[in-house]
Structure formats: C-alpha cells, structure tokens
Amino acid sequence: MRAYLMSLAVAVPALLAACSNNAPTQPEGAAAPGLANPVGAAAVTAERLIADSDPGVWLTAGRNYHEDRFSPLDQISDSNVKNLGLAWYSDIDTERGQESTPVVVDGVLYLTTAWSMVKAYDITSGAKIWEYDPKIDRAKGADACCDVVNRGVAAWNGKIYVGTIDGRLIALNGRTGSVVWEKQTTDTSLPYTITGVPRIVKGKVVIGNGGAEYRVRGYVTAYDAETGEQVWRWYSVPGDPAQPFEQPELAEAAKTWNGEWWKLGGGGTIWDGMAYDPELDTLYVGTGNGTPWNQAIRSPGGGDNLYLSSIVALDPNTGGYKWHYQTTPAETWDYTATQPIMIADLNYPTGKRRVVMQAPKNGFFYVLDAKTGELLSAEKFAPLTWATHVDMKTGRPVEIPSARFDKTGIPVIVAPGALGMHNWHPMAFSPETGYVYLPVTHSNAAYAGPKEFKVNLQGWNTGTDFAGGSSLYSQPGAPPRGNVESYILAYDPIAGKEVFRIKNDVYGASGLLATSGNLIFSGNHKGEFVAYRADNGEKLWSAPTQARVVAAASTFLVNGQQHVAILVGARGLPEGQARTNPVSGNNSRILVFKAGGTAKLPEALEKSSEPLKVTIDPPLLTANNETVAEGEQGFRNNCATCHGGQAVAAAGSIGPDLRYSALLRDVAAWNGAVLEGNRAQRGMPGFKASLRPGESEAIQAYVIREANSEKARQEAAVAAASAGR
C-alpha cells in the first residue's frame, strides 16, 4: 500500500470529540454539514458534470466539460475582494514546478505535485486527509523535457485518477488514497512521460502523453474508468507504412509525410489540451510538435505532416476521427497545438455558435465551429514573425519564407521561440465579459539547422543547433534576446481583438481563473497572488505567495462561504524571497483564501547576515580552448536543459549548478556520474550512449572554465565590498 492515512486527520476529530460532552457523533460515511455526499465521496457522475449546476464545487481541472475556468460564484467580488485573507495553507514536499489546479468535490481538495504525487485535504480545516506517492524512479526525470510536473487529477465515481511521469494511469480511492487499479499506458523502453490531466468521458478515462522532443509517436488512449481495460487508442501520426495503419485516416495522413519519419516516432504528442462536448458527443484533443522539430530532417521533401500541431475532433465512444484543423502545417519550430482547448457558446451578431478555442504556441488565436471544424477566426495575439496572417479561404498560415531555417539553411531569429507565445498555462473565459483571459509570453529564439544530425537515444532529437544562430542577436536591428515581455491579455474572440493587457513586472506565465464577481485571479513570478477586475484589468488585491506561481486557481464553497485556492511553487524563488518551507526549496504550498482569513505564511527559516565571501572553489583549468569549445557544444546539447544555459543554474533550472560540483576535481567520479549513471537515483542518468569518447571530459573542462569565471567575479565583488567598508 502506497497511500498513507495522515495521523493528524484521524487524531483531530477524535480530540475534539473527547473535549466536548455533547459532540455529535457522525456515522461512518455520513454527509458533512452542507454536503450532499459523504466527505471524500468523489461522487462525480455524468449528470453532475453535464448539468454543471453546483458552483460550490470544482469538478474537473478546467472546472467543467467546457474547460472555461469560469466560476459563477460572486460572493467575492470587485467590491469586497480587498477583504480576502489566507484561510489555511499546507506545505508541499517537492521543489520542482507545481502546475496542478485543485479539484474540489464533496468536502475534499485534491491536487497533484511534481513527481506525480497526489494530496487530499479537508477543505474546512486544511488538514491533509491522505497522500499518495507513485514512487517514480528519479532517473525518469531525464525523459521530461520541461520538468517532472503534473497538471492535476480527475474525479469520478468515488475515484481519483492521476497520470504519472513514468507513463502510468492510476485510479485511487477518493476517501483513502489507496490504489484501485494501475495501468502502464506507454512503452517503458521509450522516453514517454505524462504531465497532463486525465479526462473522464462516458465512463472512460482519457489520457495522452509527451516526449516529442525525444523520439516518440503521439497518441491518446481511453480506458474503462472502473477496470482500467483499454477501450480505444488514437494515434496522431502514421506509423511505418509497411505495416497496416491502425486507423483509416492514417493512410491519408501518411501521404503528407516523407522519408522514414516513423523511426523517431514523428512526435505529435497529446500532452495537455483536451475538452469534451456532451451536446455534440465529441472529444477535442490538441497535438504537439514533430520529432525532430526540423522538418527537413523529419520529413525530407516536405508535406504537411498530419496530424502534427492540430486540433482534432474524435468520437469518444470509439476514438474515431471526425475532423481536424492543423494550426502549423509542416511544423518546424516546436509549435505545438496541445495548449488548453475550451468550448464556448459565442453570441455573434448573426446568432449563437458553439465553438472550440485555442491559443497555441504559434501566436494565433483560433476559433473553430465545434461541430464542423470550420475556421471562424485566426488572429495574432502576440507579435509573431513566422507568418503574416492566416488565409481564411484556405485556413493556412501565410509564412514568412526566411523563418523556415529548415528550407533556407540560414539561421534566423523567430518569434515565438520554442516555448511559444502561450504554453500550457490555463486561460479562462468569462461569458459575462465575453473575454478570454490569456497568459502571453512574448519570446523569440534563434533557429539553425545542425551541421550533422545524429540520433540521440537518451536526449533530445530536435534537429536544430541551439547555438547556431546566437550571433544573430549581436547584429544591428536584432530584437532583445529570448524573453521579451509577458502579460495577461483580455481577448475578444468574436471581434478577434485585444481589449486590454496587464503587464507582468517579472517575466513568466501563470494560469488564470475568472469569476462572476467581475474578477480574474492570477499568480505571478514576482511572488504574488492577484485579483484584477475582469472588465478592465485594474489590480484590486494581492497577497504574497513567497513563491513563483505557474498554476491556475480554483474557487469553491466551504460551508457556504467562497474560498479561492492556488498551488504555488515553480523553478526557483522570486527575487529577494527567502526560503520559508522546510520541505521545499521553492516554497511550494497550497494556499487557500477567504474573506477575513487571518492565517499567516511563515517567516524565513534562517536569516543570513554573514559578510560577503567567495563561495566557489573550482580546480584550475588545464584543458585547451578547442576542448572547452567542444565541451560547450556538448553541454548545450545534453546538459543545459536541466543545469541551465552557460552552466549557470539560475532560478529557472531543474538540476544543480555544476560550477559548484565537487566532481570538477575528480574526472573518474565525474565520468561515473555523467557516463555511468552513478547518480541516477538523484535524477541524473548516465549519458554514455549519447556522448562521443572524450566529450564528457570536454564538458567538465567547459564547466571548470565557467566556474573559474564565477570565482573571478566573486573575488572582485568581495574586494569591492571590503574596499567600501
């Protein structure tokens, strides 16, 4: 048994009962006051989901089947939000990115954390009822392109479902956290991961996966929610055409591919956005980028490469294909279309239309007819530079030819970069204002083809040279490098226009919640949780989070009073923020607010008043410049994802700062970790299969050079400080 009933949750009611002479005794399984179902019942049904008539609960990560993240609750409003205070909080015991939206049903708040762990809290007291750890082999972290995150649970018929970073789908008892069933949904010999939220449709659990930076083939699978038996699977890209196609439409799709794309899987992973429309009985899924990114390598000779970067409508009963819309034909920049998908009824001047909406990485906001897939609108929501516009007759983007580094062979700066103008961070739609609230990250990146493409069995296979175009940024007229600015955009999907924007002081995206109180709620990377007016973006209230926030909030009723919950914690701490959580380096926590809440976040664990000193002690650099240069390229290709660009593990990095590593002094120990995987259980796999002979030592030499640069910088700072004393 991997779930643990928390002694606190058991002990507190017993203690209260002992202290009170006439404490009411509650029979096992009885409903708590104000609840129709017993606490922990997780009694989510099709009727309950479709009716969407109880604003006091938050039944799915996206709140409802529409995934609009709009709450009809209005107790907390633009006129009284200033009275919000912290009701309770609970420390989270992991220090990676926390991306889940709390699901709240039948008196319990369920969330997931990094490493696919699940936690359940009593919404009244904040007491942890249970927690579940799927015990992920930490070496699996190397297969996660973008941290070992998880975006939340699904609740259904007494059970809580979670997809794990190692590709399992697990059903837990909603009341106890014990495992009901468990299913491996992926080939464990391939670098598949799951970070997305399971969706429950007609008694089936639907789950996709990720891994398109590596070498996998995308698909989505439906399992029987009660037994875990597979019901159907839909592949987003064709496999080897010498074999029978699993689905009839893949024969057509295969005509849009060239070469031997299936050998690296082709990509097209369905790792995040999905929505189900019960009226049309249609499931919408978003598909990811191609593998490798570079289309000239992936599909030499071109082709649209269906169904990469597409919104696809499926029959949820069979997985049968209904229609698709491809946002980025012949994708070559990592422009996934697996961002959140939302269903809405929009009131056009010509009448009401049921639509699906998505703002994928590529920077266009798409509105499609939910029934037919007809393109209704495709407008830029950020200053992208890969296409001028979408031709509404053909539905295709009109590309800017120079952006296609794969065709021209010339390195080029393109906006957005691979992280997109919008990534997974949830958007929200208020039917009351008519606006979609979208977290926008205006970024760019230099794209260049590789000198030579070699399959990497352990790492990324993007077919691009990340350093190849970096000199472009020093040329006259070049844009600022990388992250330009981030903001919350209020977007009118009918007019296809920006209404207003709220700029972030610190770059970074955070998920959104909209409510009927004329409010939107969002965290930020400065360390705040903020309420803004939904109709004009005015900042009305904020509370410190002591952590960066990337997840989206949810809202619900506790004994009739509206509460707002947000899971905080992302890579690194906000600037100037001290650590206050003894079990999480980035102060990961669940924070729950209500009017008049008086709970306080803790003070810093320790106050540092030590004088400035040199903290780094690398060995002398003995390698020559050629070796260091080779090591720099090797570092970029294999290490930078986790250990930071330029070997600086700043706030954004997953792994430790190698410049401080004791292994720099011991080449055998270094090779043991880098090549042999001696630290696999700490999340550092061996890279023997992907490094050339001597490359590990070259990477060490490069890190030693960078460490000595840092030592010189620190020595200068200490000298300046003592001179000023």
Ligand code: CA
């Ligand atoms: Ca990708």
